Amino acid sequence: MAEITEHDVIAAIAANGGIARLIGGRAIHAMCGEQLPAILRRPSLDIDLVTTGSSRKALKAAMTELGCVPEQEFNLLNGKERMMFYAGDTKIDIFIDVFRMCHVMKLGHRLELHPLTLAPADLLLTKLQVFHAEPKDLSDTAALLLACGLGSGELGAIDTGYIAKLLGSDWGFWRTATGTLKTLETRAEEIAGTELATPLRRHVAELLQVLESAPKTLSWRARALVGERSPWYELPEEPDSNHLSTTA
């Protein structure tokens, strides 16, 4: 089987009347393009996508046309919000309307903003929501900040207004995101190299300032009173153990 790319999958879903957009490492590479500094480049084997509930039929049709193998047990138990397929060695992980990991992001209405990937702000949030951020998450975050820059709705820039509004209504997400940004600030040299550390720190500080000063909802303030005494994030697990099969 010829190697299937993210473009093939997105095009096949579109040809069947649906919509899907790229997230994850491949999305960041596609978003940042050649501006991505070598130190922040990383291989990404999986194809991670977001689609809408109304595109479900198109998704299945596309996967069949492309000869992808469904992860049957996983899709059976989790198919309402998530589906998994395999194209040879490549895993295709598809979120449907909702991105549910350490925090929850409703993305179904955000897919039209960019022709290939999610909007830069959404891509950044998928990285900032990781509670135990690994070097690859910090690297992707740095790449987005450096390549896209911060803005307020400009095409291709990270929409800080949108991020501030979203996190201003969810204390848990705000707490994790600011924590991840502070970690990145501390480890800027290690992640982005000496040359890029300074501009990276500037972007991080600016974003942190926006998040600190942004208006907060009543529920945000109420949850903030409880603080870290109560868990504010989920810890995703490996999905492999969903297999119902008795294979031994």
Next chain:
Amino acid sequence: MNVNFARKATGLVRQAGAKDVFVYNVNFINIAIGVAFMFLFMPNGSYPGVNIYISTILCTIVVLPTSLVYAMFASAMPRSGGEYVYVSRATKPLFGFVASWNYTIWCFFYIGVPAAFLGKYGISALFRELGVSFGSTAMTNWGNWFSTPLGTALTGTVLIIIFAIVFIYGVSLYMRIQNVLFVIASIGLAITAVELLRHTPASSLAAFNHYAGTFTGKADTYKAITTNLGSNAVTPAPFDLKQTLIAMTWPFTVLGFSIASAYIGGEIKGANRSQMIGMPGSLIYSSIWLLLVSFVTLHAFGFSFLGNLGAVTPGNVNLGFTPTFSELAASLTHHIWLVLIIGVSFALWTYAWLPIYILTCTRNLLAWALDGLAPAKIAEVNERTHSPLTAIVVSAVLGIGFLWLYAYDSTFSTISGFFGQVCGTFFITSIGAIVFPYTQKDMFEGSPVAWRVAGVPVLSILGVLSACGMALIAWAFLHDPQSGISFSQPFMIYVNLGVFVSGFIYFYATKLIQARQGVDIDLAFAEIPPE
């Protein structure tokens, strides 16, 4: 062969957490139904010399190893399907399927039973309590109607349909519903216990006669009961260990089932911690509650009163149906809000088995279908609901069928199906636990429960204890005059045997049918999901 199929993934947030699992298992144990059964059947003279506390404590000790076996298996193999997965891996797919088939067929039957409980024990008592409080004969009559076969079957049918719809919307919705209802039911049970604690047998007797007199038409209903029983009236007897052991069947009907979360293992967050707390934890928690509520009930009414109430045929003294401990507690108060809390909270316990049986059946059906042991259609996700609609509908329809059978045929109004689950499933799973560390060395050593005592795997030791415990429970069932199963009444033995043997027949028949269609089931068992 490594069976963990480990591969790097982006992660998944599963639907049920540790708290959900604990509540799920406590609900499946069902504290209030347990106490109700214990007082309806244990003091009624069938077990002269029985000690309810000792019987409950012994039962807890006997079933604890089984609970731990399932918890450790669920921790080592956090997948949905229960013993189907565990025993298949520990021994052979055939035995895993037969153990699962046996449990699942009885689960279908027991979808119907708790559905019947809502009308039979929950709503009927609530209406009678409200009827007496408001002086409404009509409400009392409605209460009686809900305990009739038609009332029981219709109420149960509605309940099954409601929960089938809930599961179509997803397990997380059910978990939210169960947690809210559990809090209400638990608070109500605590209030019920306090009300019982406030009374002594003398004051309770007067209150009961006043309460029951409104619908029995007798000034002294309790006297009518003892008169009707004559020489069969219950009198306290000296402690008898054998009778106390035999009577373990009643606490077992609830305490034996702390393992419900095993069947949804693939949908549980942090399986190791959740299952290790959720299964044995729920058993200990529920056992303490059983003892406490038993204490306050005996404190309020005394053994002989409860025994005679359980022994008399309710129709003989115009009782309609036998009051449970909850209705007796309601009879002690004139405060309408208290009556309502006691009645509603008890009704919320009566349904609790039902949704868990539906989910268990659904998950087992899915597991079979994915391995080619049930029609593939069962494992299809419905395009509109995005849920395994066929599996849910099959479970609900079979449950409704068994509900009507239970409601109208008294032969099946017994706990004899639990005997089948003990012998045909829990015993086999115990054997699986004994051999698992040796037949699946890599998986066991790689699991979070690879514990040893003096070089012997803890799981194997617990497997031996569990097998012995289940043998003792099976003995108790066969000697229990009220279990509905014994060598002198062999019909239900044949039914249990038939269900068990049919698993072998089904397995080989399916294998044959699939082979004729060019499908080799053994390949399905041997297949590793694509990397």
